[in-house]
Amino acid sequence: MNVEALLQAIPPIAVYLLVGGVIGIESLGIPLPGEIALVSAALLSSRHTLDISPVGVAAAAAIGAIIGDTIGYSIGRRFGMSLFERLGNRFPKHFGPGHVALAKGLFQRWGVWAVFFGRFIALLRIFAGPLAGAMRMRYPRFLAANAGGAVVWAGGTTAVIYFAGVAAERWLSRFSWIALVLAVVIGIGVTLLMREQTSRLIAQLEAENDWETLRRH
Incomplete structure (x- = not known):
């Protein structure tokens, strides 16, 4: 299978829609690999043989993040903290206490x-x-922080990955499939690292809460 030809057959608009869609849905509160989608697309945009624009x-990514977060904000404002209780009962691994x-x-x-960070x-x-x-x-404060964080995150991540890809292409003659593999490996690695750090923070928080409860009694 000619990977290069396969990549060239993908319309750039399809890549943009996929990136925006995945990140937008993730921002709603649904755990999807938004970072992997962004890194993959940014790496592909570094290929001079493809028409995928890093700016696009x-x-x-930024538009998807802003729209997704805004919809998520509206849902949270409508249902309040009870929303997380219901989600926690159905998806304890992602929305546990x-x-x-x-x-x-x-x-x-x-x-x-x-919100920004x-x-x-x-x-x-x-x-x-x-x-x-x-x-x-x-909402005005939320929107400002949401939009600012989305632009910095999307633009900064794309720029770093794009220029890394351009530099790597000088050394790799068949970078297309390697880019996809690297994107998946990097994305999964970052995701697992963040989950591990999150689990440690949650364990620490629960331990502190247990200690506080014992101290009061």
Whole structure:
């Protein structure tokens, strides 16, 4: 199978829609591999034989993130914290009490900055929109932080991966399939690392809560 020909047959608009769609759905609160989609598309945009634009990739990612977070904010504002209780019962691995408590604690501590920097953190990337709405954060402040974080995250990630891909192409004659493999490996590695860090924070938070409960009694 000619991988290069297969990649060239993919319309650039399909790549942009896929990136924006995956990131948008992830921002709604549904755990999808948004980072993997962005990294993969950014690597493909570094191929001079393809018509995929890095600017288009970054724009699609940013727009998807902003729209997804805004819809998630509206859902969270409509249903409140009870939304996370219901989600926790159905999806305990993603919306368990520890995850919600950790995200809520970060919001209470950092406020609007949790929305901005949440785009760079796997846990908050899923929780940011719905949780901000549930906690009744003012929408103008949320929108400013959401849009700013989305643009910086999408643009910065795309730029770093794009220029890394351009540099690597000088050394690799058949970079197309290697790019896809690297994208998956990098994305999965980052996801697993963030999940491990999140699990540690949740365990620490639960231990502190147990200690506080024992101290009061």
